[in-house]
Each structure stands twice: as C-alpha cells, then as structure tokens.
Amino acid sequence: MSTLYISPGACSLASHIAVHELGLPIQVEKVALRTPDSPIHAINPLGRVPALQLDDGTLITENSAILPYLADQVPGTPLFAPAGSAERAQIQSWLGYLAAEVHTASFRPLNRPERYSADEAAHPGIRAQAVQQLYKAFEHIDTHLQNRQWLVGERFTLADAYLGVFASWLLRIGKPFDQLTGVARVREQWAARPGVQQALRAEGLL
Numbered sequence: 001m002s003t004l005y006i007s008p009g010a011c012s013l014a015s016h017i018a019v020h021e022l023g024l025p026i027q028v029e030k031v032a033l034r035t036p037d038s039p040i041h042a043i044n045p046l047g048r049v050p051a052l053q054l055d056d057g058t059l060i061t062e063n064s065a066i067l068p069y070l071a072d073q074v075p076g077t078p079l080f081a082p083a084g085s086a087e088r089a090q091i092q093s094w095l096g097y098l099a100a101e102v103h104t105a106s107f108r109p110l111n112r113p114e115r116y117s118a119d120e121a122a123h124p125g126i127r128a129q130a131v132q133q134l135y136k137a138f139e140h141i142d143t144h145l146q147n148r149q150w151l152v153g154e155r156f157t158l159a160d161a162y163l164g165v166f167a168s169w170l171l172r173i174g175k176p177f178d179q180l181t182g183v184a185r186v187r188e189q190w191a192a193r194p195g196v197q198q199a200l201r202a203e204g205l206l
C-alpha cells in the first residue's frame, strides 16, 4: 500500500484531504518536522512533507504533483478535469500559484525568516514585508472568488482543497485578512466538507 507522509496542520493537509475526498486506500503516516531524527529524512532527502511513497518505492513530493497524481487514480473525479481540458490547466494554474506565490513567496518568509537572514534583528522587517506580500497574494484570490462558488468550475476541486489549508493558516494572523470575504466563505465551505473533516480529525485538528 502507498504511504502519504504528513505532519499535522502542515501544507501536507491538502494531499491528506485529497486521499479522503477520493476515498483512496493510502496509509497516512505522521512525522515530525525540522528534527534530524525524524523518519522523513529517510524518505524525502529534503526532510519535507507531503511525500507520497508508492508500493514499488517510487517517491513523489510537492503538493502540486501529489494532488494531480491522487486525482488521476480516480478517473472522472470532479476534483480534477480531463487531460487536455482548459479546466485542468486552470486547476493546475491555481496549484502553481498557491505553491509559489502563497506558500513559498509569502508564508515561508513570514514563518521562517531565519532562512532569509541570519541576522535576528532583520527578522521583524522580513516578517512585515511577508505579511504585505501574503495580503497581495490573497487579495488576488479574493477578487477571483467574489462571483464564484469555488476557484474553478463552480465545484470543489484540488485547487480548493489546497486553498483551504492556507486560508485556515490566515486565522492565526487575523487582521487584515479577516476582511477577505470570498476567502472566508470558501474556507467555511471547505471546513464543512466530510472529506476535509475526516483529514482534520485524523490529524488531531478537530
């Protein structure tokens, strides 16, 4: 059986949600992060989650690759769209945006300023700039959601599974993100889904 390595509340929650939404027989294993003795280092040389190890030992990392791979195990699932379709490209576009603009360019300097400067005195400035960057990244999403139910195709897709994780991280920050009404609405819709709740419960977050 394939194994998905996750850490509770981390970005791996997106792939974990997809496992439940798709009803896939995948074992989910919790690992500690940022500690040298964590078993994740023997699985993923980067020591990061999510990491999906297939039955034959093949390793797939990055939410933007794991999510489509999981959805492709259930042909015709509404979580994704057929190869060659514009909808599939739009879903992948949001996966790329969330991974690059939201997670790496914005949340990472906010949560890990030490990766940008060894000088602790510089960290408050890095964090302040990251919050502004994060707000811009989410403003774009919020504008897109003003007259839409979900990110793509008026149905819950892989893109929303991933967005919900980052939208829930915003709750820890509060202002000014609480004024993004489209993002708040999608976060509530996301949190109400049984597949999301199963993943949250399995991670000890409900």
Ligand SMILES: N[C@@H](CCC(=O)N[C@@H](CS)C(=O)NCC(=O)O)C(=O)O
Residues within 6 Å of the ligand: 010, 011, 012, 033, 034, 046, 047, 048, 049, 050, 061, 062, 063, 064, 099, 103
């Ligand atoms: N771009 C990767 C990011 C993976 C990532 O940074 N995961 C974090 C948790 S949110 C992690 O494992 N951090 C531990 C570390 O960097 O040592 C993805 O989307 O899968």
